[in-house]
Amino acid sequence: MWGMIDLRSVRVHLYAMSEVRPIACLDESPKRRAVLEAAAQLFLSQGYGAVSMDVVAREAGVSKATLYAHFPGKDKLFATIVASNCARLQRLAEEIPVEHATDMRATLVTMGTEWLAFFLQPRTLGLYRVVMAESPRFPELAAAFYEAGPHKLKEWMVNWIAAETASGHLRAPDARTAAEHFLAMLRTSVFFRATLDLPPAPTDADTAQVAEAAADTFLRAFGP
Amino acid sequence: MWGMIDLRSVRVHLYAMSEVRPIACLDESPKRRAVLEAAAQLFLSQGYGAVSMDVVAREAGVSKATLYAHFPGKDKLFATIVASNCARLQRLAEEIPVEHATDMRATLVTMGTEWLAFFLQPRTLGLYRVVMAESPRFPELAAAFYEAGPHKLKEWMVNWIAAETASGHLRAPDARTAAEHFLAMLRTSVFFRATLDLPPAPTDADTAQVAEAAADTFLRAFGP
């Protein structure tokens, strides 16, 4: 066995304090906030092209003039929405809580379940969908998305696996590949179908089952 | 070891002859073909919204009137393009060639390399991107895409793994999970970045390396 490691209530801040900027965290103006909320909801669920500025204004309960007073144009508004949602991704990767974990399998299952649940949130899926669809038009947004989310998460896991291997809880000489594979095994057909918005929507049980299966295969390959 | 299995030149037709329909394979009309080709190229690289019917007509070297004589509208043209490209996916899954394989690892690497190279083709990525982006507007296309491609491929692999387990070349009692995991491990960050169109574009060496890593982890977990 790989010994009991208790990660209860550990909060890892890996890239903590590196470029932490308050991305429009101040509720500068209630109208501005209303616009941002409405636009986020619309853009992430319907995509860039399908949303008109008239609808954003109406949905935000704001006049078009006010909308254009706060944002210089549709593209900038979209970029703001995407950037602030990338910041959400980054928070997940920077502040990874591993709680109630009693052994390696439980730790992996906990991490996997939590991350997959996050990936499967409509907001996260919507962000992925819209960034992917608009990557030709907004390549810098695609890069920002990847950096803030998948990349940061992977780098965290590479370091974690390397540390666990060093302490004998895992046997993964190539930590990078092991991390890639664990994260990839969370993105099975459940995730794939969700990206395509195919019913039925995954349940919590599905999420847990995928994480457990990933943990099991991972430990078969990289357990000590 | 798992014995030498020679799969040289084996061509497996798993779902052969189940609903094989010639989806517009007849070159009915040269103009029609020109429209289909131009539209496919445009839709798959730029998305539904970004492509206008004027551009399709110009690019196909055809008048708009002719275009509308062959297709009742933009949505139908788009649906036709997507459906015919789904048929391309389905051919891959129905007619899986495993060649030059001398042992289990080589077999897995060959399959993995070939599939991943297929996934990474601009056309395939474009199809995925466009189907994903338009899944709210065309949910039936998303379902068709998933059925024809990922689902068929997965089902083939489930059966293959079950057979190899039965004959002692693998030890994967849960063939479905094993198949999910092998296919998932082909979709690592190389694939993820490619879906977002982030440079640099993956090379053949990248593809092969990902397939090899997937095969190694797979065999660590499910080798006999």
Add this chain to the structure above:
DNA sequence: TCAAGAGTAAACTGAACAGTTCAGTATGCT
């Protein structure tokens, strides 16, 4: 030779949409 079918170029229609302008209102500060 002529009629029909297929195609073409170009103009056009109606709707949607990004973005602007402006006259007027509400709030709050000095």
Add this chain to the structure above:
DNA sequence: AGCATACTGAACTGTTCAGTTTACTCTTGA
């Protein structure tokens, strides 16, 4: 009171785009 700031609602401009129509040109085959 006077003034500035923020906002509204509605009209307006210019553009893009799906889809239609018209008048014209080939080609072909009976």
